[in-house]
Amino acid sequence: MGSNGSDPPRPVVGITAYGEHARYGVWDNESVLLPRTYPDVVIAAGGVPVLLPPVPESAAAVDRLDAVVLAGGPDVGPDRYGAAPHPRTGAPRPDRDGAELAVLHRALERGIPVLGVCRGAQILNVALGGTLVQHVPDVVGHSGHNPSPGVFGTVEVALEPGSRVGAALGPVATVRCHHHQALDRLADGLVVTGRAADGLVEAVERSGAPWVVGVQWHPEEVATDVRLMTALVRAAAQNRTTAP
Numbered sequence: 001m002g003s004n005g006s007d008p009p010r011p012v013v014g015i016t017a018y019g020e021h022a023r024y025g026v027w028d029n030e031s032v033l034l035p036r037t038y039p040d041v042v043i044a045a046g047g048v049p050v051l052l053p054p055v056p057e058s059a060a061a062v063d064r065l066d067a068v069v070l071a072g073g074p075d076v077g078p079d080r081y082g083a084a085p086h087p088r089t090g091a092p093r094p095d096r097d098g099a100e101l102a103v104l105h106r107a108l109e110r111g112i113p114v115l116g117v118c119r120g121a122q123i124l125n126v127a128l129g130g131t132l133v134q135h136v137p138d139v140v141g142h143s144g145h146n147p148s149p150g151v152f153g154t155v156e157v158a159l160e161p162g163s164r165v166g167a168a169l170g171p172v173a174t175v176r177c178h179h180h181q182a183l184d185r186l187a188d189g190l191v192v193t194g195r196a197a198d199g200l201v202e203a204v205e206r207s208g209a210p211w212v213v214g215v216q217w218h219p220e221e222v223a224t225d226v227r228l229m230t231a232l233v234r235a236a237a238q239n240r241t242t243a244p
């Protein structure tokens with residue numbers, strides 16, 4: 001039941017989190033972390049956020065969720081897509097790779113909506129058999145995708161009419177980006193629905209139900225624009241009413 005006692009319950013959205021060493025309060029230890037912007041944008045879109053730590057048990061938590069957000073984060077291990085590491089690829093994070101791949105596969109099995117953000121779009125492509133460009137400047141230069149550490153670039157993206165991102169955002173979106181990798185060979189079952197002017201893939205989706213979208217940009221970085229997250233939460237609510 002919703003907060004006023006009569007509305008339908010708000011969709012519960014699991015968000016995958018970082019496992020990082022961190023210092024805060026009295027703590028100086030391994031921590032489960034996520035920028036606050038992620039839960040805030042889920043709440044603003046009408047969902048209830050829960051964190052999914054980078055542990056195998058997070059896949060079991062998917063059975064209690066209505067939707068999943070695969071958050072941004074470190075580089076996906078190249079072994080996950082059959083490549084040798086590029087010198088600029090970050091240190092492997094097998095715990096997070098393994099947990100997110102398991103979360104995603106369980107979400108797809110259950111048929112609940114998924115939004116992959118930046119690394120999350122890359123995980124989506126790798127999970128379904130695609131590959132990644134390991135260092136964008138090798139291909140097109142950074143062109144605003146990754147200006148400097150801690151700074152998000154501004155990129156204009158052309159979106160396919162009739163796609164899920166096009167329906168949510170219109171034909172062109174100006175987005176915030178921070179990535180040095182990108183989608184390369186597209187996985188079977190994914191279609192490109194958004195590209196930057198330099199040709200980099202910025203958005204992909206699976207056709208048909210459920211709602212499965214990956215974006216190379218960061219919708220959670222623009223608190224005033226919750227349209228994409230709202231599309232995810234609406235799809236989750238719709239899915240709950242139609243699921244067997």
Ligand SMILES: N[C@@H](CCC(=O)NCCCC(=O)O)C(=O)O
Nearest residue numbers: 072073074075118119179180181
């Ligand atoms: N590592 C990948 C993914 C980009 C991404 O998710 N960026 C946001 C967070 C970055 C971080 O935590 O280091 C890439 O750079 O392409």
